[in-house]
Amino acid sequence: xxxxxSSIAALSDQLADxxxxxxxxxxxxxxxxxxxxxxxHWRDGVVVTTDGTVxxxxxxxxxxxxxxxxxxxxxxxxxxxxxAVVRIPPGSLRVAELGDPAVLRxxxxxxxxxxLDEGGARAAFGAVSxxxxxxxxxxGGEIDRWLQSDVTIYPGFGGGPLVDSSGQIHGINSGxxxxxxxxxxxxGTVNRVVAELLERGYVPRGWIGAAMQPVRDDEGxxxxxVSIEKDTPAAxxxxxxxxxxxxxxxxxLESFDxxxxxxxxxxxxxxxxxDVVRAGKRREIEVVIGERPRxxxxx
Amino acid sequence: xxxxxxxxxxxxxxxxxxxxxxxxxHGAGFAWGGGGGDLFVTSAxxxxxxxxxxxxxxxxxxxxxxxxxxxxxxxxxIHAPEARVPAVTCGDPYALRPGALVFAVGHPLGVKDxxxxxxxxxxRAIPLGFGMAEQRPRRGRSPFIPWVxxxxxxxxxxxxxxIADVEGNVIGVVAMIVSGLALAVPAPDLERLLSNS
Numbered sequence: 001x002x003x004x005x006s007s008i009a010a011l012s013d014q015l016a017d018x019x020x021x022x023x024x025x026x027x028x029x030x031x032x033x034x035x036x037x038x039x040x041h042w043r044d045g046v047v048v049t050t051d052g053t054v055x056x057x058x059x060x061x062x063x064x065x066x067x068x069x070x071x072x073x074x075x076x077x078x079x080x081x082x083x084a085v086v087r088i089p090p091g092s093l094r095v096a097e098l099g100d101p102a103v104l105r106x107x108x109x110x111x112x113x114x115x116l117d118e119g120g121a122r123a124a125f126g127a128v129s130x131x132x133x134x135x136x137x138x139x140g141g142e143i144d145r146w147l148q149s150d151v152t153i154y155p156g157f158g159g160g161p162l163v164d165s166s167g168q169i170h171g172i173n174s175g176x177x178x179x180x181x182x183x184x185x186x187x188g189t190v191n192r193v194v195a196e197l198l199e200r201g202y203v204p205r206g207w208i209g210a211a212m213q214p215v216r217d218d219e220g221x222x223x224x225x226v227s228i229e230k231d232t233p234a235a236x237x238x239x240x241x242x243x244x245x246x247x248x249x250x251x252x253l254e255s256f257d258x259x260x261x262x263x264x265x266x267x268x269x270x271x272x273x274x275d276v277v278r279a280g281k282r283r284e285i286e287v288v289i290g291e292r293p294r295x296x297x298x299x
Numbered sequence: 300x301x302x303x304x305x306x307x308x309x310x311x312x313x314x315x316x317x318x319x320x321x322x323x324x325h326g327a328g329f330a331w332g333g334g335g336g337d338l339f340v341t342s343a344x345x346x347x348x349x350x351x352x353x354x355x356x357x358x359x360x361x362x363x364x365x366x367x368x369x370x371x372x373x374x375x376x377i378h379a380p381e382a383r384v385p386a387v388t389c390g391d392p393y394a395l396r397p398g399a400l401v402f403a404v405g406h407p408l409g410v411k412d413x414x415x416x417x418x419x420x421x422x423r424a425i426p427l428g429f430g431m432a433e434q435r436p437r438r439g440r441s442p443f444i445p446w447v448x449x450x451x452x453x454x455x456x457x458x459x460x461x462i463a464d465v466e467g468n469v470i471g472v473v474a475m476i477v478s479g480l481a482l483a484v485p486a487p488d489l490e491r492l493l494s495n496s
Contacts, residue, residue: 008305012400012465015418019398035428111398111418116426123398124450125418152450155428155478 014165015125019111021167023121025096026113026160028063029072029086031056036063038114038160040172045090046198048190049159051077052176054084062086064093067118076197080141080205081185082174084159085197096161099168101147101186104128109165110149112173112182114157126151129181136257137177140205142264144192147171147184206263206270207292210234214256215244221254222246222277237287240278247275263289306402309467310414316387317404317412317460319354320363320377322346327405327460328353328377329469330384331489339363339377339384340489341459342474343370346377353379356412367493372444373474374484375459376493387461389486390468392447395419401449403473403481405460417451419470422485429478447471447483457481 029039029049037053039062047062054060057074064070070088077084104110105128112124132146149162153175161169162184171184185193196203209232212223222244228234247253248262249272262272268291276285313329318339320326326345332338339353346365353363359381367376395401399419407413424443449462453476461469462483471483484492 008309008400008465015400016396016398020396023397035426116428117423119421119423121397122420122448123418124420125398125400152452152479154450154480156426 015109015111015123018163018165018167019113019121019123022097022161022163022169023113023115024065024094025169026065026115026121027093028115028117029053029060029159030063030069031060031086035156036116037156037158038116039086040096040159040161040169041088041093042096042190042194044095045087045092046075046194047072047086047088048172048194049084049086050172050174050176051079051082051084052174053158054086060086062088063115063118065115065121076201078141078193078197078203080139080203081137081143081189081193082139082141082176083172083185083190083193083197085194096169097167098187099164099170101145101170101184101188104131104147104164104170106130110151110170111163112149112151112153112157112160113163114154114160116156122154122157124152124154124157126182136260139177140260142189143185144188145186147186148178148181149184151182153182202294204268205292206267206289208232208234208263208287208289210239212245212256214254220246220252223253223256223259233287233290237285239276239285239287242278244277245274246277246282249273250275306414306416306465309463309465310402310404313387313404313461313463313467313469314412314414315356316385317356318382318384319406319411320345320351320459321354321360322348322351325406325409325456326458327456327473329461330382330386331376332386336383336385337378337380339379339382340472340493341375341377342472343368343373343375345459346375351377353377353382355382355384369492372484372488372492374472374489374492387463387469388467389489390464390466390470391487392419392422392470392485393487395464395470397421400465401451401462401470402465403451403453403457403460403462405453405457405473407454407456409456415451415453415457417449417481419464420448420450420480422447425477425482429480445485446474447485449481449483451481453481
C-alpha cells in the first residue's frame, strides 16, 4: 500500500518537476488586448509564439518567470506554420531545453505549459494521441511531423511548449492549426521557421499567380487554370485560361498538394517544365517560380 | 491493472465521503469537519431551498437541512444527522506546484462517483480573458477572488464535489467550469466562509 501511494505521489512530483524545469524558459507575450499568449525562449534573445496570437507588431512586452515585464521587438511571422518571433535582450532568462519529437509515441504522457500572468506557470496534462510524418497545415505551412495530443489548449496556452515528463520541450502548441486536438509544431519545423524569420522576417513561398482546380478525363488528370493574374510567373510564361497542367518536370500532376510541394521550400527562382494540355494538344511550357507577394491572404 | 496502482487507494477513500445532493437537480457534496459525519459541503447553486436529500455512498437517501450558504462564493453547508459518512481530510492547495496531479469526484452527467484526473494549475483570480473574468465585481467585494484552477475535465453534476491532491486530501469544492478550466473554492477558505454564513 505504501508503495502504491508513493508511486503515484512520485509521478505527481515528476510532473511538477517537469513543469518547473521547462517553465524557466516560458514567458507571457503581450501582443494582443487582454489575455497574453505564451512564448518559449527558443534561443538566447529569441522568443517564439504563435502567429495567430500576435495582434500588434509594436509595443509588445514579455513577462518573465520572475514576474518582470520587459519590452520586446517584433521579428517576423509565418502564417503558414502559425509561428511568430519576437526579440528580447539576450540573457533575460534560461534558453529552452529542446527534445527530439521523433521519440514521442502515442500514449506518452505530456504537458502543455503556459504563462498568463505573474502568478507562475500553468500546466495542462494529457497523452500523445497521434504521430506521423510530414503534413501541410490548412494555412499552407509544411510541418515536419504530425504530433497531436489530447491536452486542452486553454485560452492563452497557444504558443506554449509541449513538454515530456522529463521537462524537455518538443515543440510549440497551436490552438489554430487543427481542432479539437492540440497540434504541436515540432522542434525541427520551429528551428527552420525561426531561422527564416530572423533572417528575413517572413518565410518566402513559391507562387505562379494562377488559380486552378483539379480535373480529370480519360487520359488522366491535371489542374485546370481558372484564373491568371497579370504580370505573374504564369502570365509571363504564356499560360492561358483553360490550360490543363498535366505534369510538372515529367511527373504527372493529380492533386493540388503535389503542386504545393513543388512550390515549397527554396523553390523561388527555380525553373520548372509544365506539360500543358491546350485545346486537346500537349505542349511544354517553362515557368520560373516567383515569390508569393507578402500580405496576401493575411487576415 | 490492480486498483492499488495509480489513484486507486486515494480515490476509494475519497469516494467513501462523497454524496449526491438532490434538490430538483443533482449535485455532489462531501462529508466535512469533525461533527460526526453529519455535515456536508456542497455548492450554493446546487441547493435552492432549505431542504435537500442527501444520497450516501451506500445508497441511503436521507433528509438534509441547509444550515449555511454563501452565494457569492458558491458554497453551502448541509446538516444531515442520519447520513453518518466519514469526513474528508483537507489539504492545502497553496502548497501544490503546477503540474501536480489532482482528481475530482462527482456525478458528471449523472455518472455516480466518477473520478476525473488532471493537473493543478494555480490558486488565483480567474485570468483576464477567460469567460467570467470581466464580470463586474459586486460593490464592496474584491474582484480578485482566489479560485483553485485545475486542468480537469468536469461536467454538470461535479458541482459541489471535492477536488483533491494525489493523497486524497481535499483542496477545493468544485464550483464551475470557465473556458474549460475547472474552478474550485479553496479548501482553506471553507471554515471562514461557512462559519460566517
